[in-house]
Amino acid sequence: MPNFSFLILYVDNPPKSAGFYADLLGRPVREQSPTFAMLPLSDDTMLGLWSRQAVEPAATGAGGASEIAFTVADAADVGELHREWAARGLAIAQAPTAMDFGTTFVALDPDGHRLRVFAPGAGS
Template identity: 65%
Template sequence: MFDQTFILLYVDSPAASADFYARLLGRDALEASPTFAMFALGSGVKLGLWARHTVAPAAMAAGGGAEIGFPVPDADTVRTVHADWAARGLTIAQAPTEMDFGTTFVALDPDGHRLRVFAPGAE
């Protein structure tokens, strides 16, 4: 059918969000304008950041209505990324914890969207 290779988040300020994601991901935006920015996440997946007030038709969702998953190989990597992101000043919504699917933690971007780092548990 379709390849899902594009994540789109509605943000208050594409410039502020682009700065946040450039620092988080360690790479520059592929494109940026006053109302939109786009990043490559890897494996052909792109992240778009669209100014909430310019979306047509108007967006119904407020900030924080989405979650991006960042899979990592193991629980030690979850804890390492958590320590790094906390030291960088990211808001941590959930400290590293064991859940039924594995080890995880959740940070927030400037608009409250969740950034979930996780290592799937052994099956």
């Protein structure tokens, strides 16, 4: 079975999105061109940012329909990251909330993709 190693988001401006994610996550951009950028999410997983105008075959559907989830240790970490990301000016789609799976909040990247932060089990 193949290994999961890459997540690709279709974006309007790959260099701009790469700068956003590099700054937000504190990770270096590994590759960048006008139509594609790439940076590590972890040691084993890369984030690709591909121009929605250049992707082959052409992408269909609304932009910003994807979600990336980040796990933190506890509800206090959820609240702390929420405050930090809101202070950076990220749009917040969902304030910290206790849900069945834990405590979570959702921010949006420049293309409207959801960035979910959660602490498993912390809200149940």
